[in-house]
Amino acid sequence: MARTQGAFAALADPTRRQVFERLGEGPRAVGELAAGLPVSRPAVSQHLKVLKAAGLVSDRPDGARRVYQIDPQGLGQMRAWLDRFWDVALAAFAAEVERDNDEEEPPE
Amino acid sequence: MARTQGAFAALADPTRRQVFERLGEGPRAVGELAAGLPVSRPAVSQHLKVLKAAGLVSDRPDGARRVYQIDPQGLGQMRAWLDRFWDVALAAFAAEVERDNDEEEPPE
């Protein structure tokens, strides 16, 4: 439950989000990812470590290379967590609109 | 699009997540939120400022108090962003399973 902790923290960093978004285009090796980013390859490697710990990506060896891809697990946990607040959020919003109407046309 | 930036960063902090989760129980004033948390009231006020900037909460004056509640806007943006990766994530996972099967039973 509280394991969405690392997932939000992982996607909070701009660089890490770029890495994740590029993986949205398909599986990529570390070097490929680093090539299109303004940071060094070790930096990308460290970011991937965080994303993996958060369950957002998975890796698989491919010879001397290492291919990463998006893992639906972490993604699913985040969606589930957000959905817990979706209903109550809409209800709160509806109540707020109701309150605004009462202010404009107060009951006589 | 890239405005989900602040939303993920906002929910990355544990204390801020606690504030947000308590707002999931319904609208609360700043003092009420701070009462159940291990941090000072100014700290909660600063956290609410961040959550508000991320579009995750909205506030409304109530006399001398100030009531906060969850805002569906930021929540919706996050859901939309995550959904962009959901399909490709499942496809990548399916491809990985396929790859594992090929390793166990290599084609003759």
Place this chain on the structure above:
DNA sequence: ACTTACGGTAAGTGATGACTAACGCAATGG
């Protein structure tokens, strides 16, 4: 008007984390 309750803001501090450079290790190719 004075007082009390409620909250936002400013300044300062300690801790976390993102980054680079340097190194070590495994896998491929000549």
Place this chain on the structure above:
DNA sequence: CCATTGCGTTAGTCATCACTTACCGTAAGT
């Protein structure tokens, strides 16, 4: 084998941020 390629890890630095204390503005009560 020896060289090369591709990644992960370590050590160290610099910036960011969460927190507290103190202060100021505002709204209601007497």
